Amino acid sequence: MKYKSQKVAYWFFALCMLLLVLQIVYGFIMGFARVGMDGLHDVIPFNTARAVHTNLLVVWLLTGFMGAAYYIIPEEAQQELVNVKLAYVQLISLAVVGVVAVVGYHFNYWEGRKFLEIPRELDFLVVVNVLLFLGLILATLWKGKRKTTTAIVLTMGLLFAALLYLPGMIWFDSQVTDAFFRWWVVHLWVEGVWELIMGGILSFLLIKLTGVDREVIEKWLYVIVGLTFLSGILGTGHHYYYIGVNKIWLVVGGIFSALEPLAFLAMALFAINMYRKGEKSHPNKLAIFWTIGAAIVSFIGAGVLGFAHTLPQTNLYTHGTLVTAMHGHLAFWGAYAMIVLAIISYAIPNLTGRKRHESTQGKLAFWLSNIGMIGMTTAFGVAGVAQVYMERKMKMEFMDVQNEISIHFVVLILCATLFATGIILYIYEFIKYGKPTDEALEAKLS
Amino acid sequence: MLSKSQARAFFLGGTAVTFLIFIGLTVYSLSPKNDQTNHQNIDEKVVRGKEIWESNNCMGCHTILGEGAYYAPELTKVYERRGEGYIKSILTSPIPWGPKGRKMVAYKMNNADADAVIAYFKWIGEINLNGFDQVVSPLSKEK
Structure with a gap:
């Protein structure tokens, strides 16, 4: 570690681990319910288990992204985090909002919209929390000695992820319009801006682990995130085929979502090639496994x-x-x-x-x-x-x-x-x- | 060979162009002349039905318009398939509904709330789903 303030990342990662365990526990509850072993039904019915399972996934990943940003940005910007105490405040408030949401799901306190079950009052707290996080990251980047492409792509991903949360907070009378804009959040997160975050973290890791020149890695980072948005934005249309909107999405969504694997293929080839070009002397082989593994498995899965x-x-x-x-x-x-x-x-x-x-x-x-x-x-x-x-x-x-x-x-x-x-x-x-x-x-x- | 500034231009340009097209298509497909949902039929009862649907997180087990949790039946065509009386008896039942071994929470709804959910299902069932309505619920089409 090069900057003391990077230590805050550890506690975000620790929270990640805790939330991941809980997510898996609720996954097992759902799995057993599907084979008829639903003894917990009266306390944790399937819809509660599912809301907890999917929301914990989103929250632990976001917590991980935040931890990653607190680790990466100081090192990339060559600048201590502007305010470490506020970063801890942000971590604790994030954990509190998460706990209240998860407990609330067991008492019918939710919105009942797939992936966005967090009730409206807590939505506002999430917005405040994310604004605090972004403020700290942007201020650190602003004060820093350098503004690298890796740091900018990572920060752009986090900033857009925050902005795209807003369409999910609008109330619509129509289930169809509601679903339409819910996908603005969910699809444009996971098949759009989250890929910027993934690309930023991947780029940072490849620079550190392979020793390949930053300029080469960051050039290809631009190509990959370019492919992501080129296919992913209009690829949102694959969620609109059969929910009650115009047939034009069958054509647009069909063509552009069929192109979406290209971004992931590029990411896999990019990671493998950078590893091959690199020195292969970094001692942290486990980090290399997870990094190259992420690029390959994401191509297969996504x-x-x-x-x-x-x-x-x-x-x-x-x-x-x-x-x-x-x-x-x-x-x-x-x-x-x-x-x-x-x-x-x-x-x-x-x-x-x-x-x-x-x-x-x-x-x-x-x-x-x-x-x-x-x-x-x-x-x-x-x-x-x-x-x-x-x-x-x-x-x-x-x-x-x-x-x-x-x-x-x-x-x-x-x-x-x-x-x-x-x-x-x-x-x-x-x-x-x-x-x-x-x-x-x-x-x-x- | 591609330079870094060219790669950046590809990223920024491609993103801007596709985002503008996306906004244009959104406006086009949500414009009243392209409505496939019979939007004029959304009354207070349907809206109340949607509120009940969401406040109980029905999507956490069922699917509707093909979206949900795949644990309990798809309800897009439930009004046509099962009829009003059948749906109302489940929604108002004081004991948990559990056909073929899979349990549902007993919501014990009053008549007004059950009627609102039924109105919501009726409105959902009349949406033009670009052919999915015939696949998702073939039983209703066979009647």
Whole structure:
């Protein structure tokens, strides 16, 4: 670590780990409910478990992005964070809002809009919290000695993510208009501005881990984020095919969402090529695993599996089925969860001054979580395709189909157990590193 | 070979152009002449139904217009498929509805709220979904 204020990132990462564990617990509650083991139904019905599961995903990833920014921006700007105390205030208030939201979901305190269940009053607190975060990042960047492309792309991603939260706060009488603008938030986040954040973190990690010239990496960063927006903005149309808006989206959404895998392919090729060109001498092999892994798995999960059901002719049958859950799980894992775990793996040795680069638990964490998640994705995929044929082609009743495919959820639970074991090992490693220390400042392990 | 400034121009230019097209298409598809939702039929009852739908996070189990949680049946065509009486009995039931082993929360709605949710389902069921309405609920089309 080069700047003392980077230590604040550690506590964001610690909150990430806690929220990730909770997300997995609620995932298991849903998995067991799907095979008929719903003993918690009276306390945690499925809709509560799902709201908690998806919202915790969003919150832990955002917490990870914020931690990443607090680590990366001082180093890129060559400037201590302008106000460390306010960064801690931001962290605590973020945690409080998150806890209130999660507890509230158990008492019907929510908005009931997929992914944006946080009730309106808490929405305003989220806005204040994010404004404080952005203020600190922008002020640090402004005061800094240099303004690198990596820092600017990362900050732009975070800024646009905040701005795009606003359309989701508008009330509409029509379910169709409501869904239309809800996708402005959800799609333009995950298939737009979050990719800027991912690109920024990936660029930072590749510069540090491969030793390749910054100018080369940042040039390709522009190309990748350019491809992301070129395809991703109009690709929003794939959510508008069958929700009650004009047919023009079938054409526009079909063409541009079919191009979306290009950005992820470019990102995978970019990461692999930079690694090949690099010195391969960085001792933190685990960070390299997670970084290159994120670029490859995001291409498979977000790119390939997204393409599998993005064309209107296919989506007519797969829309509203478990095929979406298949794509969603591997896409979020590869693109966002893995890049957050990558920056944590890189930052923790630097923040604590300890080296556990050859740890067996660390390697097992990577492989078990990835194999587990690929197994889960396969289980969702098989269940989803079977559901499409039985429900949409053979015209069977919903619950008859659900009973037929329940065996795939047994497989899902087994694979989720493998995945969870990997995550537990990752957290064990995180704890073993201990807390950040000023002594690490002199060590300069980067 | 591509320079960094050319790459930046590609990013900024491509983003600006596609965003402007996106805004244009949004205005076009939401304009009243392109309405496919019978927007004029959204009355106080339908709006109340939507509020109840959201305040109970029905989308956390069911799907509607193909969006939701895939745990409980798709409800886009439920009004046509099941009819008013069937839906009302579930919404007002004091005991949890649990067909074929999967439980639903007992919402114990009063008549006015149940009627509002039914009005909301009726409005949803009449939306032109570009062909999805025939795929999502073939049972209703066979009647």
